[in-house]
Amino acid sequence: MKYAMVIDLQRCVGCGACIIACKNENNLTEGISWSYKITETVGTFPNVRFHYIPTLCNHCAYAPCVRGCPTRAMHKAEGGITMHDPNKCIGCRYCIANCPYGVISYNWEEPHQQWRQKKVLIKDCTTSGAEQASAYGTPRRPPYENPERGTTLPAERPMGVVEKCTFCDHRLMRGLLPYCVEACPADARIFGDLDDPKSEVSKLIGKYRPYRLKEHLGTEPKIYYIRSFNPGTYTQTKGGF
Amino acid sequence: MAASKTFTRAWTLLLILGLALGLFAALTTIIAGLGVYNTRDVVFWGLPMAGYLFFGLTAAGLTLLSSLPTVFGAKHLYPVAKRAALLAFATLLAGLMCKGLDLGPISTLTNLIWIAFSPNLTSPIWWMAILYGFYFAFVVFKFLTMHQGKWHRAEGVFAAIGALLLSFFSYLSLSVVFGTVQARLGFFGFTLGLYFLVTALASGLAALLLSSVINDSLKAGKNEGEIRARGDLSLYLGIALGATLVVFLLRVIRAFAAETEQMAGFVHMMTSLSFNVELIAGILIPLAILAFAALRKNAAAQLAAAVLVLVGMFAGRFEQLLSGNVKPMGVQAEGAPQFIHYVPSIYEWGIILLVLSLVLTIYTLAERYLDLGAAPEEA
Ligand code: SF4
Ligand code: SF4
Numbered sequence: 001m002k003y004a005m006v007i008d009l010q011r012c013v014g015c016g017a018c019i020i021a022c023k024n025e026n027n028l029t030e031g032i033s034w035s036y037k038i039t040e041t042v043g044t045f046p047n048v049r050f051h052y053i054p055t056l057c058n059h060c061a062y063a064p065c066v067r068g069c070p071t072r073a074m075h076k077a078e079g080g081i082t083m084h085d086p087n088k089c090i091g092c093r094y095c096i097a098n099c100p101y102g103v104i105s106y107n108w109e110e111p112h113q114q115w116r117q118k119k120v121l122i123k124d125c126t127t128s129g130a131e132q133a134s135a136y137g138t139p140r141r142p143p144y145e146n147p148e149r150g151t152t153l154p155a156e157r158p159m160g161v162v163e164k165c166t167f168c169d170h171r172l173m174r175g176l177l178p179y180c181v182e183a184c185p186a187d188a189r190i191f192g193d194l195d196d197p198k199s200e201v202s203k204l205i206g207k208y209r210p211y212r213l214k215e216h217l218g219t220e221p222k223i224y225y226i227r228s229f230n231p232g233t234y235t236q237t238k239g240g241f
Numbered sequence: 242m243a244a245s246k247t248f249t250r251a252w253t254l255l256l257i258l259g260l261a262l263g264l265f266a267a268l269t270t271i272i273a274g275l276g277v278y279n280t281r282d283v284v285f286w287g288l289p290m291a292g293y294l295f296f297g298l299t300a301a302g303l304t305l306l307s308s309l310p311t312v313f314g315a316k317h318l319y320p321v322a323k324r325a326a327l328l329a330f331a332t333l334l335a336g337l338m339c340k341g342l343d344l345g346p347i348s349t350l351t352n353l354i355w356i357a358f359s360p361n362l363t364s365p366i367w368w369m370a371i372l373y374g375f376y377f378a379f380v381v382f383k384f385l386t387m388h389q390g391k392w393h394r395a396e397g398v399f400a401a402i403g404a405l406l407l408s409f410f411s412y413l414s415l416s417v418v419f420g421t422v423q424a425r426l427g428f429f430g431f432t433l434g435l436y437f438l439v440t441a442l443a444s445g446l447a448a449l450l451l452s453s454v455i456n457d458s459l460k461a462g463k464n465e466g467e468i469r470a471r472g473d474l475s476l477y478l479g480i481a482l483g484a485t486l487v488v489f490l491l492r493v494i495r496a497f498a499a500e501t502e503q504m505a506g507f508v509h510m511m512t513s514l515s516f517n518v519e520l521i522a523g524i525l526i527p528l529a530i531l532a533f534a535a536l537r538k539n540a541a542a543q544l545a546a547a548v549l550v551l552v553g554m555f556a557g558r559f560e561q562l563l564s565g566n567v568k569p570m571g572v573q574a575e576g577a578p579q580f581i582h583y584v585p586s587i588y589e590w591g592i593i594l595l596v597l598s599l600v601l602t603i604y605t606l607a608e609r610y611l612d613l614g615a616a617p618e619e620a
Contacts, residue, residue, distance in 0.1 A: 110276075
C-alpha cells in the first residue's frame with residue numbers, strides 16, 4: 001500500500017473548501033492550516049496569469065522531517081503516511097527546519113483560545129464556549145472538536161508540539177477518503193494506492209505528465225499535480241523580435 | 242580581592258537582579274509556552290537558540306584551552322587553564338539552558354525522556370543531545386580533577402582527553418544539525434562546520450582573555466605567569482580572528498557565487514545590524530588591535546578586543562540562524578512578506594539575561610572560593 005494524491009489543477013477552482021474542511025475535520029486551532037495553497041501571479045499587466053496550487057504534507061517517501069526527528073515522534077506509518085506522535089515530540093522544531101515545503105506548524109500558544117475564552121468575543125454577536133455553556137445551563141462548554149480525530153491523535157494537539165497533515169489516517173482506517181478529497185466540490189483531489197495499477201491515481205499519473213513540488217531535492221513527494229487551468233487561446237505564431 | 246566593598250555589593254546586587262529577572266522569564270516560558278517569544282513558524286529558531294550556539298561553541302573553545310596543558314603539555318597556559326575549565330563548565334551550562342528553554346512548556350520538556358527510550362540514530366539532533374550530555378559530565382569531571390590538583394594523574398588525563406574529544410564531537414554534531422538541512426542553504430551546509438570551528442576558538446579565547454584581565458585588575462598582587470599567558474592568548478586570538486575573517490569572506494563569496502533563491506536570506510542579513518556588528522566589531526576592529534605586538538600585551542587593549550569579539554560572535558550566531566530562516570519557505574510564503582522582521586521579545590532577552598547572570602555568578606563565586614589561578618605543583 002502506497003497512498004498518494006493527485007491534484008488536478010484544471011479542475012481546481014481555488015475555492016479553498018479543502019482548507020476549511022481540513023480545519024473542521026482535524027480541529028485545527030487558529031493560525032494553523034494543514035491544507036493550504038500557494039498562489040502566484042506571473043507576468044506584467046495586461047499579460048498576467050494567476051496560479052493556485054493547493055498544498056498539504058507531501059508524505060515524502062524520503063522524508064527529511066522523519067530522518068531528523070530525534071525521538072521518532074515524526075515517523076512513517078502504514079501506506080507511507082508521515083505521522084506525528086505529540087506524546088514523543090520534544091518541540092525542537094528540527095522537522096520545521098528540514099521540511100522543504102513549510103507544511104509543519106508548532107503550537108506556540110494554548111490551542112483554541114477563543115473557544116476557551118470566558119468573555120464575550122463580540123458583544124451581541126459571537127459567543128464563547130463558556131457563554132454557550134451558561135446559556136444551556138451545562139457545567140462544561142459544549143464539545144467543539146470533532147471527536148473522531150481523537151482515534152489516532154489527541155483530538156486537540158497540545159501547546160508546545162508540532163502538527164501537520166496525516167492524510168486523515170483516522171478516516172482511512174475506516175475506509176473513508178481524506179476529508180479534503182471528500183469536500184472538494186470540483187473533484188480536483190483524487191486519492192488512492194500507487195501500488196495498485198488499477199487505482200485512479202495510478203491511471204492519472206500514467207495518463208498525464210505529473211509534477212511534484214521541489215522534486216530536485218529527492219524527497220519523493222506523494223502529491224502529484226496534473227494539468228493546469230488555462231481557458232485561454234492565442235494566435236499561432238513563431239514569435240520574433 | 243582588592244575590589245572595594247561598594248563594588249562587590251553593587252556587583253552582587255546586579256547579579257541577583259539579573260538572575261531574578263531571568264528566572265521570571267524562564268518560569269513564564271515554562272508555564273505559558275513559547276508563545277511569549279517572538280519566534281513563529283517562519284523564524285522558528287531565534288535569540289535563545291543563538292544563545293545556545295554562542296555559549297555552546299564558546300565552551301568548546303574553552304575546553305580546548307583548558308586541555309592544552311594536560312593533553313599537549315602546553316605548560317605556558319598553566320596559569321589560565323583552571324579558569325578556562327571553570328568557564329567551559331559555566332558557558333556549557335548556559336548553552337544547554339538556552340536550548341532547554343527553547344523547546345516548550347513543561348509538558349513538552351517531560352517528553353525529553355523519549356531521547357533515551359525512542360532514539361533515532363539518523364537524527365543529528367539525537368546525537369547532539371547524547372554527545373552534549375556526556376560532554377557536560379566530562380567538563381564537570383575535568384574541573385574537579387583540576388581542582389583536586391590531579392592534572393597529570395591518570396584520572397586528570399582521562400578527564401582532559403575525554404572532555405577534549407567530546408567537545409570536538411559535540412561541536413561536530415552541532416555542525417551536522419545545520420549541515421544536513423538540505424532545504425536551507427542559508428545555514429551554509431557543511432561549510433558551517435569550518436565557521437563554527439574558527440569562531441568557537443575565537444570566542445573561547447576572548448572569554449578567557451576577558452576573565453583573566455578583569456581578575457588581574459581586581460587582585461592586589463600580579464601574577465607574572467598569567468600576564469605572559471595573556472600575551473600568548475592575545476596572539477592566538479589574533480590568529481583565530483584572521484582565520485574567522487577568511488571563512489567569513491568565503492561565506493559571502495559563496496552566497497553571491499551560488500546566486501540561488503536559498504541564499505536570499507543571507508544576502509538580506511548582510512544589511513542587518515547583527516551582520517555588521519559581527520564583521521566590524523567582532524572581527525575587523527579586534528583584529529586591527531591585536532595586529533600590534535605592543536597592544537597584545539596591553540591589558541586595556543586586551544580587554545577591548547575580548548569584549549568586542551564576544552559581542553560580535555553573539556551577533557554572528559544570531560545572524561547565522563536568521564540567514565537560514567528569515568525567508569519564508571514553501572507554503573509559509575503565502576501572504577507573508579519576502580523576509581520576516583524578527584525582533585526578540587523581552588522574554589527571549591530574559592533567557593539570555595538569566596544564563597549570562599548565571600555564568601557571571603558561577604565565575605564570581607569560583608574566583609572567590611576555588612582558586613582559579615592554581616596550577617599543578619610541577620608548574
Ligand atoms: S512534506 Fe514536509 S512534513 Fe510532509 S513528509 Fe515531506 S518533509 Fe515531511
Ligand atoms: S519538533 Fe517534535 S516532531 Fe519535530 S523533530 Fe522535534 S521532536 Fe521530532
